[in-house]
Amino acid sequence: MPRALAFSFLFALAMPFSAALAQPVVADLSSHKVAITSSFTGEDIVLFGVREGSGDVIVVVRGPPQTRVVRQKERIAGIWVNRDEMAFSNVPGYYALAATRPLEEIADADFLAENQIGPDSLQFQIMGEGDPAAFEAFRAALIRSHQQDGLYAVGAGPVGYVGGTLFRTEFYLPAGAPVGTYSAVVYLLRDGEVVGFDTTPLFVTKAGLGRAVYDYAHDQPAAYGFLAVLLALIAGWASSMVYRRA
Amino acid sequence: MQIYLPIAEMSVNLFILLGMGSVVGFLSGMFGVGGGFLMTPFLIFMGVPAAVAVGTEANQIVAASLAGVMAHWRRGNVDFKMGGVMVVGGLAGSALGAWLFRELREQGQIDLVISVSFVVFLGLIGSLMLWESARVVLLSGSAAKRRKARRHYWVHGLPFKMRFHKSGLYISSLLPLGMGFLVGILASIMGVGGGFFLIPAMIYVLGMPTSVVVGTSLFQILFVTANVTVLHSVNNQTVDVLLALILLSGAVIGARFGTAVGAKLKGEHLRGLLALLVLGMAARMAARLLMTPQDMFTVSPLVGG
Numbered sequence: 001m002p003r004a005l006a007f008s009f010l011f012a013l014a015m016p017f018s019a020a021l022a023q024p025v026v027a028d029l030s031s032h033k034v035a036i037t038s039s040f041t042g043e044d045i046v047l048f049g050v051r052e053g054s055g056d057v058i059v060v061v062r063g064p065p066q067t068r069v070v071r072q073k074e075r076i077a078g079i080w081v082n083r084d085e086m087a088f089s090n091v092p093g094y095y096a097l098a099a100t101r102p103l104e105e106i107a108d109a110d111f112l113a114e115n116q117i118g119p120d121s122l123q124f125q126i127m128g129e130g131d132p133a134a135f136e137a138f139r140a141a142l143i144r145s146h147q148q149d150g151l152y153a154v155g156a157g158p159v160g161y162v163g164g165t166l167f168r169t170e171f172y173l174p175a176g177a178p179v180g181t182y183s184a185v186v187y188l189l190r191d192g193e194v195v196g197f198d199t200t201p202l203f204v205t206k207a208g209l210g211r212a213v214y215d216y217a218h219d220q221p222a223a224y225g226f227l228a229v230l231l232a233l234i235a236g237w238a239s240s241m242v243y244r245r246a
Numbered sequence: 247m248q249i250y251l252p253i254a255e256m257s258v259n260l261f262i263l264l265g266m267g268s269v270v271g272f273l274s275g276m277f278g279v280g281g282g283f284l285m286t287p288f289l290i291f292m293g294v295p296a297a298v299a300v301g302t303e304a305n306q307i308v309a310a311s312l313a314g315v316m317a318h319w320r321r322g323n324v325d326f327k328m329g330g331v332m333v334v335g336g337l338a339g340s341a342l343g344a345w346l347f348r349e350l351r352e353q354g355q356i357d358l359v360i361s362v363s364f365v366v367f368l369g370l371i372g373s374l375m376l377w378e379s380a381r382v383v384l385l386s387g388s389a390a391k392r393r394k395a396r397r398h399y400w401v402h403g404l405p406f407k408m409r410f411h412k413s414g415l416y417i418s419s420l421l422p423l424g425m426g427f428l429v430g431i432l433a434s435i436m437g438v439g440g441g442f443f444l445i446p447a448m449i450y451v452l453g454m455p456t457s458v459v460v461g462t463s464l465f466q467i468l469f470v471t472a473n474v475t476v477l478h479s480v481n482n483q484t485v486d487v488l489l490a491l492i493l494l495s496g497a498v499i500g501a502r503f504g505t506a507v508g509a510k511l512k513g514e515h516l517r518g519l520l521a522l523l524v525l526g527m528a529a530r531m532a533a534r535l536l537m538t539p540q541d542m543f544t545v546s547p548l549v550g551g
Contacts (some may be wrong), residue, residue, distance in 0.1 A: 213252040228475050
């Protein structure tokens with residue numbers, strides 16, 4: 001990101017002050033807070049923005065970084081068993097990408113790699129020792145798994161123009177989306193150069209009963225365990241009373 | 247209606263869960279079996295992470311076994327002394343099981359161990375039940391007599407003898423202690439009460455009178471599953487209270503009908519059906535292990551260091 005920042009800063013300085021917008025591109029989300037409640041089944045988030053003049057727009061939404069272990073199965077005595085494993089850190093828990101045109105037509109490979117745009121540019125870090133020869137296969141498996149869970153929408157949504165300078169895109173947060181702070185970054189590019197960018201946050205939290213349960217289970221695991229037992233005892237006693245009457 | 251389970255971190259249909267709870271409750275009411283060895287595999291087949299299925303099921307069994315113990319207690323069918331000795335073994339066993347569970351989870355082998363355990367135990371119970379009911383049906387009921395409780399005489403050579411008045415036994419306390427220990431391990435790793443193992447062992451190995459066997463085993467299961475619930479909460483945060491309560495509500499309703507139906511229908515035919523169901527589930531579990539997976543890779547959160 002630093003390079004992109006420097007870029008846009010330089011560009012802003014170079015821009016004539018007659019520009020209508022303070023920034024070449026401004027974006028916002030339909031909502032900045034997503035509450036995962038007991039009835040949460042996924043949610044569409046709309047990102048909309050205004051760009052100055054012409055140019056292409058790339059939108060990248062990233063979830064909080066996580067650590068993940070990828071394991072490869074091997075057949076041992078007829079049974080499929082986990083054998084080799086590789087642990088990765090810096091794995092975005094969510095990743096969605098949208099652009100006005102195919103990425104390769106908009107920007108050069110260096111820029112995409114630098115800003116981790118596109119599935120090939122995601123830079124997971126190997127934790128501990130890992131066989132470099134197997135790295136690609138494990139990395140691809142990790143991306144594939146997240147794609148199947150709807151957590152990675154790579155090369156998915158198009159960015160559409162609403163009016164001359166207005167654009168919008170949608171991305172879908174599935175029920176299994178991790179909680180944490182997400183960021184949506186919008187790049188405006190002209191002739192392969194970054195003209196401007198804007199970042200807007202998205203907070204995904206658990207809410208209501210679900211949140212209370214989750215937080216309690218993780219913050220006070222022992223008390224949670226005792227409470228779980230107590231609830232079960234009350235439920236068991238109550239059902240026993242019902243039986244006795246019957 | 248979809249409901250988001252906070253610990254399993256997935257969205258599932260509430261009515262499917264209630265339905266599953268009542269079907270398992272119905273079966274357990276009808277056959278007088280605990281629901282754990284049916285429910286845990288059902289949850290795993292639904293896509294609930296195996297670790298969550300186990301922890302949550304243990305929690306549910308606490309409720310079911312308390313209701314059961316109270317019913318048996320009222321009829322005076324609980325040998326508290328025997329149960330107490332088994333609880334001591336069970337607490338130690340479940341602590342060992344919970345430790346093993348966490349180690350296996352860190353190694354990425356817990357799913358495998360849970361699945362293999364279910365294949366072995368479901369296969370074993372299913373085969374035994376099928377054999378038993380086939381024998382009875384073939385002998386058209388009349389000639390079928392339960393074999394008399396076998397006495398293992400080597401058993402009487404063991405030290406630390408204790409008198410159990412309720413059961414009318416004077417046996418080594420190591421036996422109930424060891425049995426409780428084994429069942430404790432099973433409870434921690436498989437999320438089952440272990441009645442399917444305890445009951446025959448209490449009848450055939452200890453020689454306990456059948457009248458007190460079920461109540462006493464439920465007494466032990468109550469304490470052991472409570473311990474498993476707490477241990478899994480602390481070690482793995484895999485006990486989903488919401489899921490447990492939903493399954494339980496279904497089970498309470500199902501069990502009522504199950505008991506009523508079970509009292510009317512011909513037991514041995516039904517037992518045969520349950521045996522087939524159990525074997526079917528063992529086969530399904532086995533298929534998951536034997537069939538070439540669609541993806542050779544699995545992804546999971548990093549556990550521990």
